[in-house]
């Protein structure tokens with residue numbers, strides 16, 4: 418980690434963000450580390466946003482930036498899109514919580530069923546974390562088995578069953594606050610060794626309830642997994658009666674309108690959805706096989722004599738999220754917004770890689786469609802930025818791909834130059850990022866690399 422002191426980049430950042438710093442000091446009095454989401458933690462302090470529109474954000478000091486954080490992946494049409502504002506305003510007038518069933522939840526559910534190929538039945542939740550929790554419990558109840566297999570560094574939210582084994586935990590033994598009974602029943606598998614995963618599943622199939630994964634790989638593709646491994650997992654779990662859970666919280670409606678499963682033609686038993694699902698408002702949905710979701714069905718439980726899996730949730734399919742979700746998914750279904758976001762992502766990668774090549778910096782932008790990551794090459798491998806193939810790299814290389822010692826200053830430099838990256842670092846691209854936004858992002862990259870070079874960090 419390069420020192421944050423004595424850096425011109427830091428000085429420039431601090432000079433531009435005085436009001437954000439003042440707010441951060443208030444935040445420190447309230448929240449651990451001053452933030453309410455770990456990914457927003459940033460040195461020396463995070464910026465505070467006042468308002469946002471399209472793909473632009475304005476911070477407390479009036480600085481404008483091109484936004485590539487995309488509401489942690491929940492935005493496909495940028496901020497305050499007129500169609501979503503209209504739908505949400507209309508619903509506010511009609512009431513935000515009838516504590517009753519309502520037509521908008523039906524429309525929302527019908528759109529999910531239309532778009533996601535494996536969705537025979539669904540239940541709405543309030544978040545991706547909750548949805549994965551429900552998936553795991555259903556899988557255990559359905560199979561009568563205990564163990565969950567998850568993959569190193571794949572992220573599935575912060576609840577107990579999946580809070581360890583991700584890159585946010587130092588190691589798999591470092592799980593303060595989690596019951597040993599849960600830890601003993603979660604196997605953290607190495608995603609880089611498909612042969613041993615298969616063997617693991619075959620040898621322990623009697624006690625494995627489910628395999629959960631991010632199908633495009635850890636960090637939604639920052640560490641790519643590949644279709645062949647996913648296909649192998651589908652075939653193996655199907656043979657062994659293990660429930661396969663796709664976490665499509667990020668990839669759903671983004672990789673394709675029907676998620677990774679539609680794009681790759683591999684159907685899981687259960688899928689967790691969130692983010693774009695709610696059009697930028699809170700919401701999640703567990704979708705999948707009817708016989709598994711029927712474990713939550715009052716009638717099925719009564720007729721078949723089993724104990725129903727309970728599922729409550731004050732804000733499940735709340736009318737505001739449902740209204741935004743319907744407006745969002747209607748456009749996913751009827752327009753080309755998913756394709757457009759993916760095309761813009763491809764263009765951004767090409768632009769950024771031409772900057773890396775021109776500047777002689779051995780970094781590379783890669784990723785699937787609208788999910789863009791920057792390989793910062795901490796091992797200083799000899800690579801050609803414009804021909805870097807993340808899929809053929811050893812997983813260990815990609816797992817540390819964002820960890821260049823200058824990564825923090827790089828992010829600050831990009832902010833100084835008017836671009837807000839995601840923390841990986843990377844860019845979550847939307848359908849409202851236009852050519853001039855991408856050109857600005859390329860210019861910001863060039864200027865930021867120049868700043869890093871001036872400090873002998875590259």
Ligand SMILES: Cc1ncc(COP(=O)(O)O)c(C=O)c1O
Nearest residue numbers: 544545546572573574666667691
């Ligand atoms: C792949 C994945 N799964 C699950 C989650 C958790 O979703 P939520 O933040 O809605 O609880 C996230 C959130 O970033 C995610 O990226």
